[in-house]
Amino acid sequence: MTNALWALLVLVGMIWGSSYILFEILLETVNAHMVVFLRLIFTVIPLLIVFGIKYQGFVNQAGIFGLDRYHWRVMLPMGVLSTSIPSFCFAYGQTFVSGGLSSIIGSTTALNTLVLSAILIPSEKLSWNRFIGVVLGIVGVTTAVGIHQVDGNVYGAFWCFMGAVSYASAAVWGKLKIKTNAYLSTLTVNSLYGLVIITVFVLAVDSTYFAQLNAENLAYGVALGLVPSALGGLLYFYILDNWGATNALLPVLIAVPSAFLYQWLIFNQFITTQEATGFAIIALGLMVIDGRILRLFKRGSV
Numbered sequence: 001m002t003n004a005l006w007a008l009l010v011l012v013g014m015i016w017g018s019s020y021i022l023f024e025i026l027l028e029t030v031n032a033h034m035v036v037f038l039r040l041i042f043t044v045i046p047l048l049i050v051f052g053i054k055y056q057g058f059v060n061q062a063g064i065f066g067l068d069r070y071h072w073r074v075m076l077p078m079g080v081l082s083t084s085i086p087s088f089c090f091a092y093g094q095t096f097v098s099g100g101l102s103s104i105i106g107s108t109t110a111l112n113t114l115v116l117s118a119i120l121i122p123s124e125k126l127s128w129n130r131f132i133g134v135v136l137g138i139v140g141v142t143t144a145v146g147i148h149q150v151d152g153n154v155y156g157a158f159w160c161f162m163g164a165v166s167y168a169s170a171a172v173w174g175k176l177k178i179k180t181n182a183y184l185s186t187l188t189v190n191s192l193y194g195l196v197i198i199t200v201f202v203l204a205v206d207s208t209y210f211a212q213l214n215a216e217n218l219a220y221g222v223a224l225g226l227v228p229s230a231l232g233g234l235l236y237f238y239i240l241d242n243w244g245a246t247n248a249l250l251p252v253l254i255a256v257p258s259a260f261l262y263q264w265l266i267f268n269q270f271i272t273t274q275e276a277t278g279f280a281i282i283a284l285g286l287m288v289i290d291g292r293i294l295r296l297f298k299r300g301s302v
Contacts, residue, residue, distance in 0.1 A: 005243055012235050013254020019228035020099035020106070020255075021262040023091050026220050030212045032091035033202050035224075038217070039087055040195040042225025043233075047188040050234070054184065066185045074177040075189050082170035083194025084201075089163030096156025100271055103259035104144045104279045105160040107252050110286060111137035112168035120172055129288050136285030144278025183237035191229070249290050253283055 026035045051065065052058060060066055067075070094102050111134050117124035126134070145157040170190075178186065202209050236251065256279055260271045 005239070008235060008239055009250045010254055012232055012239065013251035014258040015228050015232040015235070016251060016255040017103060017258025018262060019224060019232075020090070020094070020103045020259045021266060022220055022224040022228070023094050023102070024099040024263075025266070026217055026224065027091065027095055029214070029217045031209065032088055032095065033198065033205065034209050034212055034217075035091040035221075036084055036087040036198045037195075037202055038213075038221025039224045039229055040083060040191055040198055042222045043083075043191045043229035044188070044195050044225075046226055046230045047184070047191055047234075050230075051184055051188050065189055066182050067180065067189060071178065071180060071185075072189070074173075075186065076193055078170050078173045078178065079190035079193025080197055081166050081173060082190050084198045086163035086166040086170075087194070088198070089159045089166060093156040093159030093163065097153055097160065098263060098269060100256075100260040100263045100269070101144060101153075101157065101275055102160045103256045104275060104282065105141060105157055106164055106167075107256050107279070107282055107286070108137050108141055108161065109164045109167045109171075110249055110252060110289070111282075112165050113171045114289065116165075116168050116172045117175065121175060124175075133285040133289035136288065137282050140278045140281030140283075140285060142278070143281055144275050146274055181241070183241060184234070187233050187237065249286050253286060256283075 023035060026038065030038070048058075055066065058065055062068055064072070090102055090106065093105075114124075114126065114130050115134055118126035118130075141157070141161070145154060174186075180186065240248065260275075263269045263271075
């Protein structure tokens with residue numbers, strides 16, 4: 001890999017890691033619904049600006065945001081599964097667990113994607129190395145969370161895991177239905193759908209939630225939407241567009257130690273031995289799936 005690619009992968013991982021800590025900070029003053037609303041509204045605004053500048057408008061021959069009617073239809077479930085639902089699951093889960101533990105559970109998204117793909121996509125087989133990786137992932141989550149007793153830790157971890165499953169479901173839906181490589185269009189429309197859904201939900205449940213907003217949590221909301229969501233998403237798609245998906249797992253792994261670094265700097269909370277062990281097992285599982293560790297063994301045996 002080139003130095004530029006390494007720098008981008010590390011940057012994206014560190015950016016994604018910040019989202020868990022920003023969730024934790026925001027949850028001190030607003031509830032999970034409003035965290036999601038703030039994240040999505042401040043994701044959509046910069047994406048609209050970038051799209052408008054890049055394409056000098058929002059409509060072209062292909063359609064609104066460069067997408068035809070088919071893609072507008074199929075992106076509704078993808079948008080909900082990739083934005084509003086997982087954001088709520090992680091935000092609500094983090095009312096019970098730390099941002100660091102939440103990031104560990106979030107790293108299982110790739111494992112969940114493999115399992116769902118094997119079930120729903122005939123061409124996606126669960127090979128032996130993928131199966132081993134998934135098993136290691138299960139062991140890693142169990143170790144990090146600790147299921148020897150049912151408490152708030154397990155309850156919060158369950159919600160975070162549902163968020164990872166939702167992200168995985170969106171990825172599988174995208175493989176099955178999305179037929180465009182217009183990454184900016186996809187990211188913008190998905191975020192728009194998510195924003196509409198969460199706004200309607202908040203208004204329907206209790207519009208007084210908006211009274212929780214103040215200058216401080218709005219500033220953190222801007223940071224959450226602008227940095228890990230909009231900027232992180234754009235950089236990740238830029239990597240995919242220019243270097244392919246070969247190194248797509250690395251930012252996921254980098255996000256976890258980044259989240260714990262921010263947790264230590266801001267909250268003076270350290271990673272526990274249990275959490276570190278669990279993450280190490282999950283990381284091993286991801287490397288087995290990716291094939292890097294197997295290639296290292298092969299080189300060593302030559």
